[in-house]
Amino acid sequence: MSDNNRQPWSREEFEQRLRAKGSLYHIHHPYHVAMHKGECTPEQIRGWVANRFYYQIMIPVKDANILANCRDREERRLWVQRILDHDGYGGAQGGIEAWLCLGEAVGIDRDTMMSQELVLPGVRFAVDAYVNFARRANWEQAACSSLTEMFAPEIHQSRLDTWPSNYPWINQDGLKYFRGRLSEARRDVQHGLQVTLDHFVTRAQQEQALDILQFKLDILWTMLDAMTMAYYLDRAPYHTVEADGMGNPIRYHKGVY
Numbered sequence: 001m002s003d004n005n006r007q008p009w010s011r012e013e014f015e016q017r018l019r020a021k022g023s024l025y026h027i028h029h030p031y032h033v034a035m036h037k038g039e040c041t042p043e044q045i046r047g048w049v050a051n052r053f054y055y056q057i058m059i060p061v062k063d064a065n066i067l068a069n070c071r072d073r074e075e076r077r078l079w080v081q082r083i084l085d086h087d088g089y090g091g092a093q094g095g096i097e098a099w100l101c102l103g104e105a106v107g108i109d110r111d112t113m114m115s116q117e118l119v120l121p122g123v124r125f126a127v128d129a130y131v132n133f134a135r136r137a138n139w140e141q142a143a144c145s146s147l148t149e150m151f152a153p154e155i156h157q158s159r160l161d162t163w164p165s166n167y168p169w170i171n172q173d174g175l176k177y178f179r180g181r182l183s184e185a186r187r188d189v190q191h192g193l194q195v196t197l198d199h200f201v202t203r204a205q206q207e208q209a210l211d212i213l214q215f216k217l218d219i220l221w222t223m224l225d226a227m228t229m230a231y232y233l234d235r236a237p238y239h240t241v242e243a244d245g246m247g248n249p250i251r252y253h254k255g256v257y
Ligand SMILES: O=C(O)c1cc(C(=O)O)c2c(n1)C(=O)C(=O)c1cc(C(=O)O)[nH]c1-2
Pocket: 059, 095, 145, 146, 147, 148, 149, 150, 151, 152, 155, 156, 181, 220
């Protein structure tokens, strides 16, 4: 049978196949497994928090790109909430501010975090790939790429459950980011899933949706691979040299636009 003639999966089976991708979620990455078991050193936790900060600050940029590509007012009214969740609005401080508090709770001061000096090139490239995809894809495809959030409440909950006893040196106030995301992620997924199930209807489109979700899983996994090189294997970029050609300490680029 030619590709064009294959039957689409039912809505239920399509959703089941999307959800099955959870087996490749970064919750299974050795970095996250170690973090969950309480095996990370303070340096490894700090490395993760400082690098994830780049993901946090780029998510609203990613969502602004989705909005820019969306011609449907009702959909934009729903999607815009994601930007507000992270940037904050009115009296709500927002996720980026909460992440800065997490940084302080683990011992990274605001200036260091904001400077992005700890962001590894590999993490930056992975996150930028996500933003660039949202820029050039149609908005439904970009919405589909957010569906790794189906698996996020479990990982946030596991941090809330285990960090206080595993990492008593972390100020517990810093964990509020994870608490907030429990309900926000569930609401986001409801919308993202609706868009995906409605938009990807032929078998070829459904398979494309699975590829898009795999692309996003690859991004999350690759971020942790870069952190593993730096904070587990002591092989951060340029670890073989101490100074640049002029005798200055090595500094990674902070984004060229
Ligand atoms: O801590 C995590 O493991 C994790 C994963 C993900 C994800 O699956 O992309 C997100 C978040 N957290 C998160 O906090 C968040 O706000 C978020 C937004 C998105 C997205 O793709 O739009 N993913 C995620």
